Amino acid sequence: xxxxxxxxxxxxxxxxxxxxxxxxxxxxxxxxxxxxxxxxxxxxxxxxxxxxxxxxxxxxxxxxxxxxxxxxxxxxxxxxxxxxxxxxxxxxxxxxxxxxxxxxxxxxxxxxxxxxxxxxx
Amino acid sequence: xxxxxxxxxxxxxxxxxxxxxxxxxxxxxxxxxxxxxxxxxxxxxxxxxxxxxxxxxxxxxxxxxxxxxxxxxxxxxxxxxxxxxxxxxxxxxxxxxxxxxxxxxxxxxxxxxxxxxxxxxxxxxxxxxxxxxxxxxxxxxxxxxxxxxxxxxxxxxxxxxxxxxxxxxxxxxxxxxxxxxxxxxxxxxxxxxxxxxxxxxxxxxxxxxxxxxxxxxxxxxxxxxxxxxxxxxxxxxxxxxxxxxxxxxxxxxxxxxxxxxxxxxxxxxxxxxxx
Numbered sequence: 001x002x003x004x005x006x007x008x009x010x011x012x013x014x015x016x017x018x019x020x021x022x023x024x025x026x027x028x029x030x031x032x033x034x035x036x037x038x039x040x041x042x043x044x045x046x047x048x049x050x051x052x053x054x055x056x057x058x059x060x061x062x063x064x065x066x067x068x069x070x071x072x073x074x075x076x077x078x079x080x081x082x083x084x085x086x087x088x089x090x091x092x093x094x095x096x097x098x099x100x101x102x103x104x105x106x107x108x109x110x111x112x113x114x115x116x117x118x119x120x121x
Numbered sequence: 122x123x124x125x126x127x128x129x130x131x132x133x134x135x136x137x138x139x140x141x142x143x144x145x146x147x148x149x150x151x152x153x154x155x156x157x158x159x160x161x162x163x164x165x166x167x168x169x170x171x172x173x174x175x176x177x178x179x180x181x182x183x184x185x186x187x188x189x190x191x192x193x194x195x196x197x198x199x200x201x202x203x204x205x206x207x208x209x210x211x212x213x214x215x216x217x218x219x220x221x222x223x224x225x226x227x228x229x230x231x232x233x234x235x236x237x238x239x240x241x242x243x244x245x246x247x248x249x250x251x252x253x254x255x256x257x258x259x260x261x262x263x264x265x266x267x268x269x270x271x272x273x274x275x276x277x278x279x280x281x282x283x284x285x286x287x288x289x290x291x292x293x294x295x296x297x298x299x300x301x302x303x304x305x306x307x308x309x310x311x312x313x314x315x316x317x318x319x320x321x322x323x324x325x326x327x328x329x330x331x332x333x334x335x336x337x338x339x340x341x342x343x344x345x346x347x348x349x350x351x352x353x354x355x356x357x358x359x360x361x362x363x364x365x366x367x368x369x370x371x372x373x374x375x376x377x378x379x380x381x382x383x384x385x386x387x388x389x390x391x392x393x394x395x396x
Binding site: 085086087090091094100101102103106109110113114116117 | 200277281282283285286287289290294295
Protein backbone atom coordinates (compact mmCIF):
# COMPACT_ATOMS: atom_id res chain seq x y z
CA UNK A 1 0.00 0.00 0.00
CA UNK A 2 1.26 3.48 -0.85
CA UNK A 3 1.89 5.89 2.00
CA UNK A 4 0.97 9.56 2.17
CA UNK A 5 2.14 12.05 4.77
CA UNK A 6 -0.46 14.74 5.49
CA UNK A 7 1.24 17.91 6.72
CA UNK A 8 -1.08 20.59 8.09
CA UNK A 9 -1.27 22.47 11.38
CA UNK A 10 -5.06 22.12 11.43
CA UNK A 11 -6.23 18.90 12.99
CA UNK A 12 -9.56 19.24 11.21
CA UNK A 13 -7.94 19.54 7.77
CA UNK A 14 -5.69 16.56 8.51
CA UNK A 15 -8.73 14.53 9.45
CA UNK A 16 -10.67 15.47 6.31
CA UNK A 17 -7.66 14.86 4.07
CA UNK A 18 -6.91 11.55 5.78
CA UNK A 19 -10.41 10.30 5.07
CA UNK A 20 -10.25 11.28 1.40
CA UNK A 21 -6.76 9.83 0.87
CA UNK A 22 -7.59 6.61 2.69
CA UNK A 23 -10.58 6.21 0.39
CA UNK A 24 -8.32 6.40 -2.65
CA UNK A 25 -5.97 3.80 -1.24
CA UNK A 26 -3.25 5.50 0.81
CA UNK A 27 -1.94 4.60 4.21
CA UNK A 28 -1.72 7.89 6.10
CA UNK A 29 0.76 9.46 8.49
CA UNK A 30 0.24 12.97 9.89
CA UNK A 31 2.52 15.85 10.81
CA UNK A 32 1.56 19.27 12.21
CA UNK A 33 4.47 21.30 10.81
CA UNK A 34 7.46 21.07 8.48
CA UNK A 35 9.91 20.03 11.17
CA UNK A 36 7.71 17.15 12.27
CA UNK A 37 7.25 16.18 8.63
CA UNK A 38 11.00 16.14 8.07
CA UNK A 39 11.42 13.80 11.04
CA UNK A 40 8.81 11.49 9.52
CA UNK A 41 10.54 11.52 6.15
CA UNK A 42 13.95 10.76 7.67
CA UNK A 43 12.43 7.76 9.45
CA UNK A 44 10.30 6.46 6.60
CA UNK A 45 10.11 8.28 3.26
CA UNK A 46 6.45 8.37 2.11
CA UNK A 47 5.31 7.88 -1.49
CA UNK A 48 3.34 11.12 -1.45
CA UNK A 49 2.99 14.26 0.67
CA UNK A 50 0.00 16.60 0.96
CA UNK A 51 1.52 19.84 2.16
CA UNK A 52 0.10 22.99 3.76
CA UNK A 53 2.01 26.25 3.30
CA UNK A 54 1.50 28.33 6.44
CA UNK A 55 2.51 26.41 9.54
CA UNK A 56 4.40 27.24 12.75
CA UNK A 57 8.02 26.10 13.34
CA UNK A 58 8.73 25.31 9.65
CA UNK A 59 6.43 26.24 6.79
CA UNK A 60 5.60 24.08 3.80
CA UNK A 61 7.98 25.59 1.25
CA UNK A 62 10.93 25.55 3.69
CA UNK A 63 10.17 21.91 4.38
CA UNK A 64 9.95 21.11 0.67
CA UNK A 65 13.32 22.71 -0.17
CA UNK A 66 14.91 20.80 2.72
CA UNK A 67 13.20 17.55 1.71
CA UNK A 68 14.49 17.70 -1.86
CA UNK A 69 18.08 17.86 -0.46
CA UNK A 70 17.62 14.78 1.75
CA UNK A 71 18.72 11.29 0.68
CA UNK A 72 15.70 9.79 -1.10
CA UNK A 73 13.91 13.13 -0.80
CA UNK A 74 13.50 13.57 -4.54
CA UNK A 75 11.16 10.59 -4.72
CA UNK A 76 7.91 11.58 -2.97
CA UNK A 77 5.20 13.22 -5.03
CA UNK A 78 4.43 16.52 -3.28
CA UNK A 79 1.04 18.18 -3.62
CA UNK A 80 0.65 21.58 -1.98
CA UNK A 81 -2.72 22.25 -0.39
CA UNK A 82 -3.04 25.81 0.81
CA UNK A 83 -5.18 28.95 0.99
CA UNK A 84 -2.42 30.77 -0.90
CA UNK A 85 -4.06 31.20 -4.31
CA UNK A 86 -1.90 33.66 -6.22
CA UNK A 87 0.49 33.03 -9.08
CA UNK A 88 3.61 34.03 -7.07
CA UNK A 89 2.97 31.33 -4.48
CA UNK A 90 2.22 28.70 -7.13
CA UNK A 91 5.40 29.53 -9.05
CA UNK A 92 7.45 29.46 -5.85
CA UNK A 93 5.99 26.07 -4.91
CA UNK A 94 6.73 24.59 -8.36
CA UNK A 95 10.20 26.14 -8.32
CA UNK A 96 10.85 24.53 -4.96
CA UNK A 97 10.00 21.06 -6.19
CA UNK A 98 6.22 20.68 -5.82
CA UNK A 99 4.46 18.39 -8.31
CA UNK A 100 0.93 19.71 -8.00
CA UNK A 101 -0.92 22.48 -6.20
CA UNK A 102 -4.37 22.63 -4.63
CA UNK A 103 -6.00 25.90 -3.60
CA UNK A 104 -8.25 25.52 -0.58
CA UNK A 105 -11.10 24.91 -0.20
CA UNK A 106 -10.81 21.45 -1.70
CA UNK A 107 -12.98 18.36 -1.99
CA UNK A 108 -12.38 14.68 -2.63
CA UNK A 109 -12.64 15.04 -6.41
CA UNK A 110 -9.95 17.72 -6.54
CA UNK A 111 -7.57 15.76 -4.30
CA UNK A 112 -8.04 12.60 -6.32
CA UNK A 113 -7.64 14.43 -9.65
CA UNK A 114 -4.50 16.22 -8.48
CA UNK A 115 -2.91 13.03 -7.13
CA UNK A 116 -3.60 11.31 -10.46
CA UNK A 117 -2.16 14.36 -12.25
CA UNK A 118 0.99 14.23 -10.13
CA UNK A 119 1.39 10.52 -10.83
CA UNK A 120 0.90 9.46 -7.23
CA UNK A 121 -1.92 7.01 -7.94
CA UNK B 122 -44.16 20.99 -10.54
CA UNK B 123 -47.33 19.45 -11.91
CA UNK B 124 -47.06 16.26 -14.00
CA UNK B 125 -48.63 18.06 -16.95
CA UNK B 126 -45.95 20.79 -16.73
CA UNK B 127 -43.20 18.17 -16.60
CA UNK B 128 -44.56 16.49 -19.69
CA UNK B 129 -44.89 19.81 -21.44
CA UNK B 130 -41.30 20.69 -20.57
CA UNK B 131 -39.99 17.30 -21.72
CA UNK B 132 -41.86 17.58 -25.02
CA UNK B 133 -40.57 21.13 -25.58
CA UNK B 134 -36.93 20.14 -24.98
CA UNK B 135 -37.28 17.09 -27.19
CA UNK B 136 -38.88 18.90 -30.11
CA UNK B 137 -36.66 21.98 -30.03
CA UNK B 138 -33.26 20.49 -29.30
CA UNK B 139 -33.61 16.71 -29.06
CA UNK B 140 -32.83 16.90 -25.37
CA UNK B 141 -33.84 14.05 -23.17
CA UNK B 142 -35.56 15.29 -20.02
CA UNK B 143 -36.47 12.66 -17.45
CA UNK B 144 -39.63 13.99 -15.79
CA UNK B 145 -38.86 12.08 -12.60
CA UNK B 146 -35.65 14.03 -12.05
CA UNK B 147 -37.45 16.95 -10.48
CA UNK B 148 -34.42 18.00 -8.43
CA UNK B 149 -32.33 18.39 -11.59
CA UNK B 150 -35.10 20.23 -13.39
CA UNK B 151 -35.60 22.59 -10.46
CA UNK B 152 -31.90 23.33 -10.14
CA UNK B 153 -31.59 24.13 -13.83
CA UNK B 154 -34.77 26.14 -14.27
CA UNK B 155 -34.83 28.10 -11.00
CA UNK B 156 -32.10 30.50 -12.18
CA UNK B 157 -33.90 30.90 -15.53
CA UNK B 158 -37.20 31.74 -13.82
CA UNK B 159 -35.46 34.22 -11.53
CA UNK B 160 -33.66 35.88 -14.42
CA UNK B 161 -36.83 36.10 -16.47
CA UNK B 162 -38.69 37.73 -13.58
CA UNK B 163 -41.06 34.91 -12.64
CA UNK B 164 -41.94 34.01 -9.06
CA UNK B 165 -41.67 30.31 -9.82
CA UNK B 166 -40.90 27.74 -12.50
CA UNK B 167 -44.63 26.98 -12.68
CA UNK B 168 -45.37 30.63 -13.50
CA UNK B 169 -42.71 30.65 -16.17
CA UNK B 170 -44.02 27.49 -17.85
CA UNK B 171 -47.54 28.87 -17.70
CA UNK B 172 -46.30 31.95 -19.55
CA UNK B 173 -44.54 29.78 -22.14
CA UNK B 174 -47.77 27.90 -22.77
CA UNK B 175 -49.90 31.00 -22.93
CA UNK B 176 -47.68 33.23 -25.07
CA UNK B 177 -45.51 30.81 -27.04
CA UNK B 178 -42.88 33.48 -27.17
CA UNK B 179 -39.76 32.16 -28.95
CA UNK B 180 -37.25 34.00 -26.77
CA UNK B 181 -38.71 32.56 -23.56
CA UNK B 182 -39.05 29.08 -25.04
CA UNK B 183 -35.35 29.08 -25.88
CA UNK B 184 -34.41 30.47 -22.48
CA UNK B 185 -36.14 27.43 -20.95
CA UNK B 186 -34.74 24.88 -23.39
CA UNK B 187 -31.20 26.27 -23.21
CA UNK B 188 -31.46 26.33 -19.43
CA UNK B 189 -32.10 22.60 -19.50
CA UNK B 190 -28.81 21.77 -21.25
CA UNK B 191 -26.23 20.47 -18.84
CA UNK B 192 -23.23 22.68 -18.23
CA UNK B 193 -21.15 20.14 -16.31
CA UNK B 194 -17.73 20.05 -17.86
CA UNK B 195 -14.09 20.05 -16.87
CA UNK B 196 -10.69 20.74 -18.39
CA UNK B 197 -8.95 17.76 -19.98
CA UNK B 198 -11.74 15.43 -18.98
CA UNK B 199 -11.43 12.54 -19.34
CA UNK B 200 -7.67 12.54 -19.66
CA UNK B 201 -7.48 9.46 -21.94
CA UNK B 202 -9.43 11.20 -24.71
CA UNK B 203 -7.09 14.20 -24.59
CA UNK B 204 -3.96 12.04 -24.51
CA UNK B 205 -5.29 10.26 -27.59
CA UNK B 206 -5.91 13.63 -29.25
CA UNK B 207 -2.44 14.95 -28.42
CA UNK B 208 -0.40 11.81 -29.09
CA UNK B 209 -2.28 10.24 -31.99
CA UNK B 210 -5.17 12.08 -33.63
CA UNK B 211 -3.62 15.54 -33.97
CA UNK B 212 -0.18 14.37 -35.25
CA UNK B 213 -1.85 11.93 -37.67
CA UNK B 214 -4.15 14.63 -39.01
CA UNK B 215 -1.34 17.19 -39.24
CA UNK B 216 0.56 14.74 -41.41
CA UNK B 217 -2.43 14.43 -43.74
CA UNK B 218 -2.74 18.20 -44.04
CA UNK B 219 0.83 19.31 -44.71
CA UNK B 220 0.96 23.06 -44.56
CA UNK B 221 -2.79 23.19 -44.17
CA UNK B 222 -5.17 24.03 -41.40
CA UNK B 223 -6.52 21.33 -39.09
CA UNK B 224 -10.13 22.12 -38.23
CA UNK B 225 -11.25 20.93 -34.81
CA UNK B 226 -14.77 21.18 -33.44
CA UNK B 227 -15.79 20.80 -29.81
CA UNK B 228 -19.54 20.15 -30.13
CA UNK B 229 -21.89 20.92 -27.23
CA UNK B 230 -18.94 22.39 -25.37
CA UNK B 231 -20.98 24.07 -22.60
CA UNK B 232 -18.70 26.63 -20.90
CA UNK B 233 -15.76 25.90 -23.16
CA UNK B 234 -13.36 23.81 -21.08
CA UNK B 235 -13.17 21.08 -23.71
CA UNK B 236 -12.57 23.50 -26.58
CA UNK B 237 -9.88 25.37 -24.65
CA UNK B 238 -8.21 22.13 -23.54
CA UNK B 239 -7.94 21.14 -27.20
CA UNK B 240 -6.67 24.64 -28.03
CA UNK B 241 -3.98 24.50 -25.32
CA UNK B 242 -2.80 21.12 -26.59
CA UNK B 243 -2.86 22.25 -30.21
CA UNK B 244 -0.95 25.41 -29.30
CA UNK B 245 1.71 23.39 -27.48
CA UNK B 246 1.89 20.90 -30.37
CA UNK B 247 2.94 23.67 -32.76
CA UNK B 248 6.44 23.51 -31.30
CA UNK B 249 6.76 19.90 -32.47
CA UNK B 250 4.67 20.02 -35.64
CA UNK B 251 6.03 22.86 -37.76
CA UNK B 252 3.44 24.48 -39.95
CA UNK B 253 0.49 23.19 -37.92
CA UNK B 254 -2.36 25.66 -38.14
CA UNK B 255 -5.08 24.54 -35.72
CA UNK B 256 -8.49 26.13 -36.20
CA UNK B 257 -10.82 25.51 -33.30
CA UNK B 258 -14.56 25.82 -33.09
CA UNK B 259 -16.69 25.54 -29.98
CA UNK B 260 -20.45 25.22 -30.16
CA UNK B 261 -23.30 24.90 -27.75
CA UNK B 262 -27.03 25.33 -27.73
CA UNK B 263 -26.89 27.71 -24.80
CA UNK B 264 -26.03 31.36 -25.51
CA UNK B 265 -25.22 31.91 -21.85
CA UNK B 266 -22.74 29.05 -21.82
CA UNK B 267 -21.12 30.41 -24.98
CA UNK B 268 -20.82 33.88 -23.45
CA UNK B 269 -19.01 32.42 -20.49
CA UNK B 270 -16.85 30.28 -22.76
CA UNK B 271 -15.91 33.30 -24.83
CA UNK B 272 -14.91 35.29 -21.75
CA UNK B 273 -12.23 32.70 -20.90
CA UNK B 274 -12.84 33.45 -17.20
CA UNK B 275 -13.04 30.55 -14.77
CA UNK B 276 -13.44 30.24 -11.02
CA UNK B 277 -10.88 28.69 -8.71
CA UNK B 278 -13.19 25.69 -8.46
CA UNK B 279 -13.31 25.29 -12.25
CA UNK B 280 -9.55 25.56 -12.81
CA UNK B 281 -8.99 22.80 -10.28
CA UNK B 282 -11.19 20.44 -12.24
CA UNK B 283 -8.72 18.63 -14.47
CA UNK B 284 -6.33 21.47 -15.30
CA UNK B 285 -2.74 20.54 -14.42
CA UNK B 286 -1.10 23.24 -12.31
CA UNK B 287 1.65 23.84 -14.87
CA UNK B 288 -0.96 24.52 -17.55
CA UNK B 289 -2.63 26.99 -15.18
CA UNK B 290 0.69 28.77 -14.70
CA UNK B 291 1.49 28.73 -18.43
CA UNK B 292 -1.87 29.76 -19.84
CA UNK B 293 -3.77 31.72 -17.21
CA UNK B 294 -3.44 34.84 -15.14
CA UNK B 295 -5.34 35.66 -11.99
CA UNK B 296 -7.67 38.64 -12.13
CA UNK B 297 -9.32 39.32 -8.77
CA UNK B 298 -10.90 36.01 -7.82
CA UNK B 299 -11.09 34.65 -11.35
CA UNK B 300 -8.58 32.92 -13.59
CA UNK B 301 -8.33 34.35 -17.08
CA UNK B 302 -7.11 32.31 -20.04
CA UNK B 303 -4.39 34.04 -22.07
CA UNK B 304 -5.62 35.85 -25.20
CA UNK B 305 -3.33 33.78 -27.47
CA UNK B 306 -5.28 30.59 -26.68
CA UNK B 307 -8.63 32.33 -26.32
CA UNK B 308 -8.33 33.78 -29.80
CA UNK B 309 -7.68 30.35 -31.31
CA UNK B 310 -11.32 29.35 -30.74
CA UNK B 311 -14.37 30.62 -32.62
CA UNK B 312 -17.76 30.19 -31.01
CA UNK B 313 -21.15 29.56 -32.48
CA UNK B 314 -24.58 28.59 -31.23
CA UNK B 315 -25.44 25.27 -32.83
CA UNK B 316 -28.47 23.06 -32.43
CA UNK B 317 -27.29 19.56 -33.26
CA UNK B 318 -30.68 18.43 -34.51
CA UNK B 319 -30.69 21.01 -37.28
CA UNK B 320 -29.03 20.81 -40.69
CA UNK B 321 -25.29 21.35 -40.18
CA UNK B 322 -24.11 21.03 -43.76
CA UNK B 323 -23.33 24.77 -43.98
CA UNK B 324 -20.63 24.40 -41.32
CA UNK B 325 -18.14 22.90 -43.74
CA UNK B 326 -15.95 19.94 -42.90
CA UNK B 327 -14.01 19.26 -39.72
CA UNK B 328 -10.92 17.10 -39.35
CA UNK B 329 -11.43 16.23 -35.69
CA UNK B 330 -14.76 16.43 -33.86
CA UNK B 331 -15.23 15.96 -30.14
CA UNK B 332 -18.83 14.92 -29.47
CA UNK B 333 -18.30 13.59 -25.99
CA UNK B 334 -20.95 13.13 -23.34
CA UNK B 335 -23.55 14.51 -25.72
CA UNK B 336 -25.48 11.56 -27.12
CA UNK B 337 -26.46 10.39 -23.63
CA UNK B 338 -28.22 13.72 -23.04
CA UNK B 339 -30.23 13.37 -26.25
CA UNK B 340 -33.55 11.66 -26.71
CA UNK B 341 -33.14 8.14 -28.14
CA UNK B 342 -35.32 9.13 -31.09
CA UNK B 343 -32.93 11.82 -32.34
CA UNK B 344 -29.54 10.20 -31.71
CA UNK B 345 -29.28 8.72 -35.19
CA UNK B 346 -30.17 12.10 -36.70
CA UNK B 347 -27.57 13.91 -34.58
CA UNK B 348 -24.89 11.41 -35.59
CA UNK B 349 -25.74 11.79 -39.27
CA UNK B 350 -25.85 15.59 -39.00
CA UNK B 351 -22.39 15.50 -37.46
CA UNK B 352 -21.12 12.89 -39.93
CA UNK B 353 -22.01 15.26 -42.77
CA UNK B 354 -19.50 17.76 -41.32
CA UNK B 355 -16.75 15.17 -40.83
CA UNK B 356 -13.92 15.15 -43.37
CA UNK B 357 -13.65 11.95 -45.40
CA UNK B 358 -10.55 11.03 -43.41
CA UNK B 359 -11.62 12.83 -40.21
CA UNK B 360 -11.88 11.61 -36.63
CA UNK B 361 -15.08 11.73 -34.59
CA UNK B 362 -14.46 11.21 -30.87
CA UNK B 363 -17.37 9.90 -28.81
CA UNK B 364 -17.63 8.82 -25.16
CA UNK B 365 -16.90 5.15 -24.47
CA UNK B 366 -20.50 4.78 -23.29
CA UNK B 367 -21.92 6.07 -26.57
CA UNK B 368 -23.06 2.87 -28.19
CA UNK B 369 -23.76 3.38 -31.86
CA UNK B 370 -25.50 0.00 -31.86
CA UNK B 371 -26.46 0.19 -35.52
CA UNK B 372 -27.86 3.69 -35.05
CA UNK B 373 -26.32 4.90 -38.25
CA UNK B 374 -24.46 3.61 -41.27
CA UNK B 375 -22.67 6.93 -41.59
CA UNK B 376 -19.85 6.08 -39.23
CA UNK B 377 -17.37 3.28 -38.74
CA UNK B 378 -15.25 2.57 -35.66
CA UNK B 379 -11.55 3.07 -36.38
CA UNK B 380 -9.20 0.19 -35.65
CA UNK B 381 -6.88 0.73 -32.75
CA UNK B 382 -8.54 3.99 -31.66
CA UNK B 383 -11.14 3.26 -29.00
CA UNK B 384 -14.05 5.69 -29.06
CA UNK B 385 -12.97 7.17 -32.41
CA UNK B 386 -15.08 6.90 -35.54
CA UNK B 387 -14.54 7.72 -39.16
CA UNK B 388 -16.95 8.50 -41.95
CA UNK B 389 -18.20 5.49 -43.86
CA UNK B 390 -16.86 5.90 -47.42
CA UNK B 391 -20.31 5.07 -48.78
CA UNK B 392 -22.12 7.71 -46.70
CA UNK B 393 -23.61 10.40 -48.96
CA UNK B 394 -21.03 9.70 -51.59
CA UNK B 395 -22.85 11.88 -54.04
CA UNK B 396 -22.80 14.90 -51.72
